[in-house]
Amino acid sequence: MFLKERKEPVELLILRSLNNRMNLTANEQQQYSNIKKGYEGEVHFDSVITRLSSNILILNDLLLESNHSIFQIDSLLITQDLIIPCEIKNHEGNYYYQNENFYACTTNREITNPLHQLNRIETLLTHFLHKHGFKLPIKGYLHFIHPEFFLYQAPKNEKVIFYPQLNHFLKNIDRQLANLTKRHDQLANLLLDAHIKKSPISTRLPSYQYDNLKKGIHCNVCHSFQMTILNRKIICEQCGNLENTHAAVLRSVEELKLLFPNMKITVATIFDWCQFIVAKKVISKVLNKNYKISGFGQWAYYE
Ligand SMILES: [Zn+2]
Numbered sequence: 001m002f003l004k005e006r007k008e009p010v011e012l013l014i015l016r017s018l019n020n021r022m023n024l025t026a027n028e029q030q031q032y033s034n035i036k037k038g039y040e041g042e043v044h045f046d047s048v049i050t051r052l053s054s055n056i057l058i059l060n061d062l063l064l065e066s067n068h069s070i071f072q073i074d075s076l077l078i079t080q081d082l083i084i085p086c087e088i089k090n091h092e093g094n095y096y097y098q099n100e101n102f103y104a105c106t107t108n109r110e111i112t113n114p115l116h117q118l119n120r121i122e123t124l125l126t127h128f129l130h131k132h133g134f135k136l137p138i139k140g141y142l143h144f145i146h147p148e149f150f151l152y153q154a155p156k157n158e159k160v161i162f163y164p165q166l167n168h169f170l171k172n173i174d175r176q177l178a179n180l181t182k183r184h185d186q187l188a189n190l191l192l193d194a195h196i197k198k199s200p201i202s203t204r205l206p207s208y209q210y211d212n213l214k215k216g217i218h219c220n221v222c223h224s225f226q227m228t229i230l231n232r233k234i235i236c237e238q239c240g241n242l243e244n245t246h247a248a249v250l251r252s253v254e255e256l257k258l259l260f261p262n263m264k265i266t267v268a269t270i271f272d273w274c275q276f277i278v279a280k281k282v283i284s285k286v287l288n289k290n291y292k293i294s295g296f297g298q299w300a301y302y303e
Pocket residue numbers: 219220221222223224236237238239240241
């Protein structure tokens with residue numbers, strides 16, 4: 001049972017928006033593609049894990065603090081007798097393992113050692129749970145979820161699960177006893193309560209300014225800015241997708257707030273942001289319906 005769903009990370013949302021509205025450098029493109037790929041791997045893992053028939057608790061994407069250190073768990077499984085933090089990697093292609101490190105075959109570039117990441121998670125999680133009086137054993141796993149990932153000289157380490165081993169991993173969990181009690185619920189609730197909602201952005205984002213970004217409403221399917229309004233609908237001239245104009249304006253407001261959390265949202269700012277394609281009257285309606293108004297008259301803004 002999923003107790004905490006996965007959401008797209010803020011970094012990914014921002015980079016996707018910037019990629020659409022400005023020219024990213026090759027490095028920034030790579031950063032965007034890595035974060036996107038990582039997230040896709042996690043979503044893939046979620047879809048596989050739904051095959052579990054036993055009634056375990058699953059908490060996705062937890063951000064916790066222990067011992068003054070912040071750590072993130074891609075997926076946490078709570079079974080009757082075990083807590084299983086899973087680190088998910090979506091690398092694709094050929095890699096090799098040498099002197100306890102991982103390297104890409106094509107570039108010989110070392111990647112951050114995911115086994116070290118997993119050890120860190122286990123240590124910090126153990127400390128966190130002991131502090132709160134939970135003594136259930138913890139056993140973490142590193143999942144290489146991409147079907148086309150291959151690791152030469154792979155270590156014989158039962159904590160590393162490659163794609164062909166995933167089914168076996170699930171069967172093993174299903175074989176274990178799954179009589180969850182109130183104590184397990186308490187454990188899950190403790191983790192949910194401790195989850196840090198506003199995650200600090202861990203990667204350096206490209207620098208951007210309002211004036212340098214492309215304005216307009218883009219299609220929510222193909223991201224084209226060539227849009228036409230017709231009878232309360234906004235139509236993409238590229239792919240033909242239809243969206244309710246109110247929904248498209250709301251999406252644009254949220255995107256602006258994401259990129260510029262400190263910007264005051266007014267009818268005029270949204271009118272400019274949407275590149276004058278939607279009437280001020282419609283924007284005002286959307287803002288009034290979805291946000292709280294502060295101030296009066298020409299000084300009014302929405303929060
Ligand atoms: Zn489109």
